[in-house]
Amino acid sequence: MTKEELKIKIEDILPAATFDETGEWLNILIEAKAWYGFAKQIRSSRELEFDYLFCLTCIDWKTHLTMVYHFTSTYRRHTIVIKSKLDRNNPEIESVAAIWRTAEFHEREVYELFGVKFLNHPDMRKLLLTDDWSGGFPLRKDFEDPINMIRL
Amino acid sequence: MIEEVGTTTEGDLIINIGPQHPSTHGVLHLVITLNGETIKNVEPHLGYIHRSIEKMCESLTYRQFIYVTSRMDYLSAHINNHGCALCVEKGLQIEVPPRAQVIRVLMDELTRLASHQLWWGAMGMDVGALTPFFHAFREREMINEIMEETCGARLTMNYMVPGGVMFDLHPNFQHRVKKFIEFFKSKIDEYHELLTGNMIFVNRMKGVGFLSKEDAISYGCTGPTARGSGVICDIRKLYPYEVYSQISFEEVIETGGDCLSRYLVRMEEMRQSLSIIEQLIDNIPEGDFQAKTKAVLKLPKGEFYSRVETARGEFGVYIISEGGTTPYRIKFRSPGFSNLSALNHMAKRSKIGDLIAIMGTLDLVIPDIDR
Numbered sequence: 001m002t003k004e005e006l007k008i009k010i011e012d013i014l015p016a017a018t019f020d021e022t023g024e025w026l027n028i029l030i031e032a033k034a035w036y037g038f039a040k041q042i043r044s045s046r047e048l049e050f051d052y053l054f055c056l057t058c059i060d061w062k063t064h065l066t067m068v069y070h071f072t073s074t075y076r077r078h079t080i081v082i083k084s085k086l087d088r089n090n091p092e093i094e095s096v097a098a099i100w101r102t103a104e105f106h107e108r109e110v111y112e113l114f115g116v117k118f119l120n121h122p123d124m125r126k127l128l129l130t131d132d133w134s135g136g137f138p139l140r141k142d143f144e145d146p147i148n149m150i151r152l
Numbered sequence: 153m154i155e156e157v158g159t160t161t162e163g164d165l166i167i168n169i170g171p172q173h174p175s176t177h178g179v180l181h182l183v184i185t186l187n188g189e190t191i192k193n194v195e196p197h198l199g200y201i202h203r204s205i206e207k208m209c210e211s212l213t214y215r216q217f218i219y220v221t222s223r224m225d226y227l228s229a230h231i232n233n234h235g236c237a238l239c240v241e242k243g244l245q246i247e248v249p250p251r252a253q254v255i256r257v258l259m260d261e262l263t264r265l266a267s268h269q270l271w272w273g274a275m276g277m278d279v280g281a282l283t284p285f286f287h288a289f290r291e292r293e294m295i296n297e298i299m300e301e302t303c304g305a306r307l308t309m310n311y312m313v314p315g316g317v318m319f320d321l322h323p324n325f326q327h328r329v330k331k332f333i334e335f336f337k338s339k340i341d342e343y344h345e346l347l348t349g350n351m352i353f354v355n356r357m358k359g360v361g362f363l364s365k366e367d368a369i370s371y372g373c374t375g376p377t378a379r380g381s382g383v384i385c386d387i388r389k390l391y392p393y394e395v396y397s398q399i400s401f402e403e404v405i406e407t408g409g410d411c412l413s414r415y416l417v418r419m420e421e422m423r424q425s426l427s428i429i430e431q432l433i434d435n436i437p438e439g440d441f442q443a444k445t446k447a448v449l450k451l452p453k454g455e456f457y458s459r460v461e462t463a464r465g466e467f468g469v470y471i472i473s474e475g476g477t478t479p480y481r482i483k484f485r486s487p488g489f490s491n492l493s494a495l496n497h498m499a500k501r502s503k504i505g506d507l508i509a510i511m512g513t514l515d516l517v518i519p520d521i522d523r
Contacts (some may be wrong), residue, residue, distance in 0.1 A: 070470075
């Protein structure tokens with residue numbers, strides 16, 4: 001499907017979604033609350049069939065956090081980017097590990113490096129950092145490490 | 153966090169493999185729950201070589217950050233650099249000269265060969281065959297020497313830069329690569345004779361670590377791991393970059409989904425890589441090896457994503473730029489991280505000895521997983 005067709009289809013599923021077409025792929029901005037229901041639909045819809053989550057990450061914009069999900073359909077070969085703004089002080093979003101199992105590890109990574117809490121995640125523990133880590137969230141912009149040099 | 157090592161209330165045994173263990177090929181820590189010798193659960197603990205490369209890159213310029221990426225998947229250093237260079241070029245709309253494009257593809261494929269050779273040697277060793285290791289390293293040395301001559305390094309090359317490659321090819325390059333092709337062609341058959349036909353080896357690989365096509369996609373597996381399960385996922389074919397669209401080569405697909413299928417995919421990929429190199433080595437166009445670029449690169453405000461096929465799968469570079477000389481945020485989508493997430497699913501219900509074979513066919517490079 002082309003960008004335009006994708007846009008029409010997604011407007012059908014979630015009228016509240018807003019779009020940004022400047023990038024290479026269609027960017028869809030949604031409310032965190034609507035995410036899980038919307039995720040289930042884009043996975044199961046026969047015309048969309050987004051079965052491959054190839055990139056899941058988060059961006060710290062200093063005023064808020066943005067979750068970014070990149071999806072491709074391995075049958076139809078179209079790609080979309082889904083973004084959702086989160087409150088920086090209490091970031092919470094529904095986990096999609098039950099729909100795309102690759103999300104389980106990626107969400108654990110975002111959880112420890114950005115502090116985003118994924119609701120209903122099967123195993124919400126630290127993955128990369130040590131278990132007794134208490135130094136904050138390393139990939140947030142205000143993180144400073146007094147011992148290890150990470151800034152040149 | 154596992155506090156006690158030993159039996160749990162249900163009578164299961166919990167054992168640790170790693171962080172230092174020969175079969176993990178790096179500092180990977182697996183906590184395994186066993187019932188007798190059957191695996192109930194495998195839980196990877198990562199981060200032993202986590203250097204926070206993504207955070208480091210936020211303070212490095214668009215010329216500097218590429219050097220750090222060689223240290224992620226060090227067996228695909230060229231291809232990592234390539235992915236980053238492509239992303240910066242996409243942002244700045246730099247046209248790469250044809251000569252540089254061909255050199256890049258040649259280097260990529262040589263890297264893929266070297267990586268698969270090392271994997272083949274280590275794979276044999278994982279399942280108890282020591283000889284392949286020596287064969288593989290002998291042949292890999294030839295590629296390392298070719299790299300050394302042109303790039304000045306054997307492992308972390310840092311040869312690809314935004315706009316092209318750093319230096320022109322060494323005058324000996326073509327000659328040596330041709331000699332290598334001649335030499336290595338018969339070696340693949342020898343590899344098959346040595347290991348693939350071995351009954352013990354086949355028994356250890358066949359039907360072990362099954363991963364279905366649907367699961368491979370759901371777990372985000374890419375590269376030979378997914379192609380062994382019948383997933384069409386070769387970035388070189390699906391989203392061709394550089395001159396891949398003009399070369400004839402085949403995407404190797406096996407549908408078995410077990411360790412043997414993944415093994416056969418990599419073996420055949422070596423042949424395909426050889427054929428790509430063969431097609432290009434006599435057709436390197438004359439001209440510049442680097443496009444003219446500004447001394448200070450500034451990406452326009454926006455988001456850029458590029459993907460390349462490393463020896464392990466899809467490597468993605470996601471740059472978020474605010475218009476400055478350094479990326480605002482950068483995300484590396486590493487193939488090993490997603491492939492590893494499928495390990496628990498693949499190893500469940502198999503025997504403890506099979507775990508080593510399964511890990512071997514995933515071809516894990518730990519710095520690539522931890523970043």
